[in-house]
Amino acid sequence: MPETAHLTSAARIREAALHQQRTPPRRAAPPPRKRGQGPLLRGLLKTARPKQWIKNILVIAAPAAAGRLFSTHAAVQLALVFTLFTACAAAVYLINDARDADADRAHPTKRHRPVAAGQVPVPVACAVGGVLGLLAPAAAAWLTSPLVAALLTAYLGMQLAYCVSLKHVLVIDLAVVTTGFLMRAAVGGLALGIPLSRWFLITTGFGALFMVSAKRYSEAVQMEGRAGATRALLTEYTAGYLRFVWQLAAGVAVVGYCLWAVEEGGVPHTGLLPWRQLSMVAFILGILRYAVFADRGIAGEPEEVVLRDRALAVIGVVWLAMYGMAVANC
Structure with missing residues (x-):
């Protein structure tokens, strides 16, 4: 009996050794990586929809129609208005994506948006959007004219109302999007004092x-x-x-x-x-x-x-x- 037990134990040891050779060693899981500023900033930029900024070129429409593009003052003012309108649009995109994050996660395409994917936290998107929405009209009132600041404020209010409820109202949704384009075309004329x-x-x-x-x-x-x-x-x-x-x-x-x-x-x-x-x-x-x-x-x-x-x-x-x-x- 002792000899049989000894042989059985030796067989078990050999079997365990063979099993260990066939099974590759399990690698330790890498430590979780901290969220860096680089991915966060890229996510914020992507959420601001750079491809949509081309629409803001409409700010030169009224000055071009009046033949008032060829002066340093006009170029500076229009570049400033373009930047401010882009900031307002980015604010709307950030707040909209933060608000729709849960719904976007269930969408086959929108789930890849930075806020829905978790690359940009919802509070950060709301905070950056809020700051841009406050600073852009204030800068417009200081650097351009009160009319431009009023138009940017109206644009922000209208677009945020669209994100919350107006996009679900028949015909009104078309009118709101159309008015956004019209505001872009009109703001350049307001900045330069051109009658429309x-x-x-x-x-x-x-x-x-x-x-x-x-x-x-x-x-x-x-x-x-x-x-x-x-x-x-x-x-x-x-x-x-x-x-x-x-x-x-x-x-x-x-x-x-x-x-x-x-x-x-x-x-x-x-x-x-x-x-x-x-x-x-x-x-x-x-x-x-x-x-x-x-x-x-x-x-x-x-x-x-x-x-x-x-x-x-x-x-x-x-x-x-x-x-x-x-x-x-x-």
Whole structure:
């Protein structure tokens, strides 16, 4: 018996040794890494949506329409207004993402946003957004004019109301987004004290409504049957209604631009050709070309549509050249 027990113990030892050789040693878990400032700052920047900043170039629209771009004072003021409007927009994005963090975590795409993914803590996003929202209008009142500060304050209030409730109200959601574009176009004129033409405001407002409703229509077409998965209000709109809106807006924008181009005042014509009036052709072609993508249901972000389609980009350059010739009285 003792000998048998000894053999059994030896067999167990050999089996344990073989098992240890087959099983690789378990590595110790690395210590948790502390959240550094680098990832946090990158997350804040990403939440501020740098791709959307191109929309703020609209601040030069009114000065360009009046031929008031070519001075140091105008360049400094417009650069300042662009920066302040970008800060306001970033504040809205930060607060919106902080508010929607829980819902975004359940979304297949939005869950990668820095706030939803945990890269930027919700309190930090709220704090940075609040600071930007307070500083931008205050800086505008100090460095530009009270009218610019009032417009930025109104923009912040309107956009925050949109994030909380207005984005769930039919038609009002389209009006709010359109008004945001119109405010961008008007703020440059307010900063330089330029009177804003009624036809300029009509063209800008309905041009923005055209692009906004075309984007909504495209979303409705692409997400038909599952629209609530991306934007809950799309379940309330019909594709036919959104098509009606972008077609109506395109027509009013064209009429407004034509009336603005031929009205008395603004940029006087003393050049060889009536470039301002001729620019109507390029403008209408641009609307028609953009409508192709809207009709197909593939009109996404306006800047992406323009940059993706070479013909539309060329039409835009031609329009800019024509209007530049009108401003220079060539």
